[in-house]
Amino acid sequence: MADVAKAAGVSHQTVSRVLNAHPNVSPATKEQVEKAIADLGYRRNTAARSLVTRQSQTIGVLASELTQYGPANTLLGVEQAAREAGYFVSIAALRTEVSAATINDALGRFMDQGVDGVVVVVPHPGTLDVLRGLSVDVPLVAVGASGDEWFKGVAVDQHQGGRLAVEHLLELGHRRIGHLSGPADWIDATSRIEAWRDALAAAGLGESVLMEGDWSAESGYRAGLRLAGRRPAGELDCTALFVANDQMALGVLRAFYEAGISVPGDVSIVGYDDQPDAPYLIPPLTTVTQHFEELGRRCINALLEAFEGAGVRAGVVEPELVVRSTTAPPAG
């Protein structure tokens, strides 16, 4: 910085002012300084800056299940939004065993690093409970959580998403609507089950089939075969199936194909996620879009608000139904 100051014929303080876009700098000197900076290829030292401002310009992301579509894309959204806001993103990936100790450790590392805020992308409810018991001295935003006195939550409105799916099927005339859910230890899975139940109840209907998968196409396939069983298509337990993600829907489609069950002729299917290949399935999948990137963006926004001292407020991202070709009125 001293070099730049000398090259521009000013004091280091003036250079600092230019860097921080301070108003009281004459255009002429400002230009000179900027030229000197460019000539010397100068970069301001983050450590020194952090030392005095007490801000690291870094956001810590605590994540697990990064091989899954949802968490991976949320991370992408967070990273992009953080970058645009001028923040660095530090990551702590959790293994399968998400224990209090692991979380504590990861959070501790973030504190050591001096992150300005933390985003938690862990889809298991237990994590939130652990988080509640911890006191972190920086703003914290958790994906999938509703607002709380301890931290902000930003979530896709799963209830709304589930309702969109089920109501779409109800409007088509279906009365026996089954659900293939995700693993019970995922927040998203349980809230979709609830939404399904509630929408059914609101229509005065009881539950039809409920099966549990593990998000994989394979588990969808097995569930599909199980459902098909040995019965002819007209005698299935349900005329429509709400599947908790597109991967599993893919598996179900395949299973039904093998079993000679026509989609949407015999059974209608609605997926969830709107993964990139959903339009290319056979037939193209009716599904619910989750704006993961938007979710990530909201997390960062919530964090930025918290930096400004704004109070705790939960954010909700609204999912949307995308109607393609796997839904139709029931056969009867």
Add this chain to the structure above:
Amino acid sequence: MADVAKAAGVSHQTVSRVLNAHPNVSPATKEQVEKAIADLGYRRNTAARSLVTRQSQTIGVLASELTQYGPANTLLGVEQAAREAGYFVSIAALRTEVSAATINDALGRFMDQGVDGVVVVVPHPGTLDVLRGLSVDVPLVAVGASGDEWFKGVAVDQHQGGRLAVEHLLELGHRRIGHLSGPADWIDATSRIEAWRDALAAAGLGESVLMEGDWSAESGYRAGLRLAGRRPAGELDCTALFVANDQMALGVLRAFYEAGISVPGDVSIVGYDDQPDAPYLIPPLTTVTQHFEELGRRCINALLEAFEGAGVRAGVVEPELVVRSTTAPPAG
């Protein structure tokens, strides 16, 4: 730190020595200092430390395709190894368009941040070319690249992996061995194609079928159907198929099932990756294990070596063949 020093009745420098495990500290004072640290919940300020040591204890990871199994797991491995080595991991995720500008920008941010080293996890060869044209003033390790004068490369020995797969099939007696590859713009895909060709040539055999997929189960399914065509099982173009990843192998299995082609009765299949569900496919998939976590670990090791001033040296992780139930001698 001054508080800790006062609490322990020593100078701040002694505290620093304890923190840095300096040898010349008496056990008694060391214990006192540690107690004071624990009592006060003191954490050393990373920014101040970085300022004077000129090291940020941070490694930047430049990654793309984070939704794919390989890159995602490599990232996990890198993160874990970095953590164990006491480094923070800062991430820059690239979108689909991997241009020179994007890469330059991401690298620039890492420089601003003052990272100690960079790991590049981008499976497209164009990236490496861009990298070669850039001069980065910290050690850089690229996954999937062979060693180079500009940076270290750490890669799974794809050639070896491909050879293991093909030779296994050759040993079983297959002579017409096809390949379903990944997209041509992936390093991993092209090297597996080469390995397949070379192994075939080494056995004095020519190419059989070569098809290109996009890593997805769906593309494997389509390729499988295409291969099956309308011919009876005994007249296929090949008696064995080397599939470039397990996802696609899953699709092929399904297509063959539908087409009435028995695996491994009519056709043997070898996958690649050994994804967690490979053993649970029907039949359990013979495949090639890639130790992604190990790959990540090696990257960090290479970086640590570079910090020590060690010269450029490429690392290679050896894949292994895992024989399960999708391979058998040819029918004839």
Add this chain to the structure above:
DNA sequence: CGAGTGTATGTTAGCGACCACAGACGGTGG
């Protein structure tokens, strides 16, 4: 027993930026 060696600790001086304050300059108004 005094010089030499080694261990344990304290003191000082930065690392590179930002902040608060002080000074220089030109313009305005009483």
Add this chain to the structure above:
DNA sequence: CCACCGTCTGTGGTCGCTAACATACACTCG
């Protein structure tokens, strides 16, 4: 004409830590 004020710029002091040097003391050895 001088006091006053706003704009621009420069001078220290400071953040928390570590490296280099300085000091104090104990122990060995010729």
